[in-house]
Amino acid sequence: xxxxxxxxxxxxxxxxxxxxxxxxxxxxxxxxxxxxxxxxxxxxxxxxxxxxxxxxxxxxxxxxxxxxxxxxxxxxxxxxxxxxxxxxxxxxxxxxxxxxxxxxxxxxxxxxxxxxxxxxxxxxxxxxxxxxxxxxxxxxxxxxxxxxxxxxxxxxxxxxxxxxxxxxxxxxxxxxxxxxxxxxxxxxxxxxxxxxxxxxxxxxxxxxxxxxxxxxxxxxxxxxxxxxxxxxxxxxxxxxxxxxxxxxxxxxxxxxxxxxxxxxxxxxxxxxxxxxxxxxxxxxxxxxxxxxxxxxxxxxxxxxxxxxxx
Numbered sequence: 001x002x003x004x005x006x007x008x009x010x011x012x013x014x015x016x017x018x019x020x021x022x023x024x025x026x027x028x029x030x031x032x033x034x035x036x037x038x039x040x041x042x043x044x045x046x047x048x049x050x051x052x053x054x055x056x057x058x059x060x061x062x063x064x065x066x067x068x069x070x071x072x073x074x075x076x077x078x079x080x081x082x083x084x085x086x087x088x089x090x091x092x093x094x095x096x097x098x099x100x101x102x103x104x105x106x107x108x109x110x111x112x113x114x115x116x117x118x119x120x121x122x123x124x125x126x127x128x129x130x131x132x133x134x135x136x137x138x139x140x141x142x143x144x145x146x147x148x149x150x151x152x153x154x155x156x157x158x159x160x161x162x163x164x165x166x167x168x169x170x171x172x173x174x175x176x177x178x179x180x181x182x183x184x185x186x187x188x189x190x191x192x193x194x195x196x197x198x199x200x201x202x203x204x205x206x207x208x209x210x211x212x213x214x215x216x217x218x219x220x221x222x223x224x225x226x227x228x229x230x231x232x233x234x235x236x237x238x239x240x241x242x243x244x245x246x247x248x249x250x251x252x253x254x255x256x257x258x259x260x261x262x263x264x265x266x267x268x269x270x271x272x273x274x275x276x277x278x279x280x281x282x283x284x285x286x287x288x289x290x291x292x293x294x295x296x297x298x299x300x301x302x303x304x305x306x307x308x309x310x
Contacts, residue, residue, distance in 0.1 A: 066226025085154025119145030142214035
């Protein structure tokens, strides 16, 4: 079925799409075969290099503790960045110019700075200006950098999600006497969450991956940093990279799968129940409508000019 944005492909287009799919599959298979051959030529597929991953020591000593630190830093950053982003995103829509100005300045400032620079700055700040111990400093620095950058990005996601709603939603809320705060919390945000969810989840995936910057630059013992220690002890650099990459893929897949399930559930919960109102219900809702008359008049006691439905 054709739509405004997409035309149903014809016979030639379908044949061309099948041809491209087959060609891509063949090229991908050739690429994987070439990588396999190169690794085999360099003895990267020998059992000795992969044996540590079927033993408990490599997992309990290196990978699982590193994964725990990755999840800890990412979880703290998510829990702090999400509400901060929501607050600044809503503040950018404020009727007060000074609130919009302050929120916009903060958001644009931290959104323009690379997250790595924020992590390095936070690490130096905690080292020189606070009493945070050297053991906890890398975690504090990583979480601080991730929160500042991702809260600014999420603020723009929230602002765009709210602005994407039809203006009639706000006007209808004002028409029934709701204040701006009530309109935002009861009408706009619940509807915008579903629209914002894919972008929010994408940013949460970025948070998980960016924890690796702390391991590379300031020695935070997250998953990638732990992989380096493991590879140094077992001399299996390439296999350790492959295993850690697979762990990141599984972790982010679980996160996106949960978000997809949540989005579907939210969409189902917001669907209409399909209930049909009877004449008695309509009379209760609109006492002026008597005898099947609605609007501003007509028979049955309505106001002049009403239409009668039979």
